Amino acid sequence: MDLVMNDLGRLMSCANNEFKSDEQIDEIQKIICRFKANLKEAQPLATVTPKLHLLCAHLVPFLKVNRSWGHVTEQGLKSLHAVINSLIIRFASVRNVEKNAESILKHIGNFNFLYDLGESWFNNI
DSSP states (O other), X not given: OHHHHHHHHHXXXXXXXXXXXXXXXXXXXXXXXXXXHHHHHHOTTOOOOHHHHIIIIIHHHHHHHHSOOTTOOSHHHHXXXXXXXXXHHHTTTOOSHHHHHHHHHHHHHHHHHHHHHTOOGGGGO
């Protein structure tokens, strides 16, 4: 876990408003790869959280497009907690765990689809 925490510390040092060069992005990618390997070794039975997935799977592609990640906050992810909590309550009557999770994911997917299309109930008002 010491190696995992050192990698996280290095990543935190890179999380600023600075415009990232290709070399810096490559270094961040190396840190993430090392972080994943160290985390798998330290916690082989751990599950992947949404934050961990975002960091490991989407940070480098995001950096290649935007060249910075200092302006990205957790606010969007935190607001997703409220949406998921309300959906958990809405689908509480679905006792099958797989069907429950599927219902929640479909609902979120539908919201995402509508958002991507720019559709809204309020466009015609």
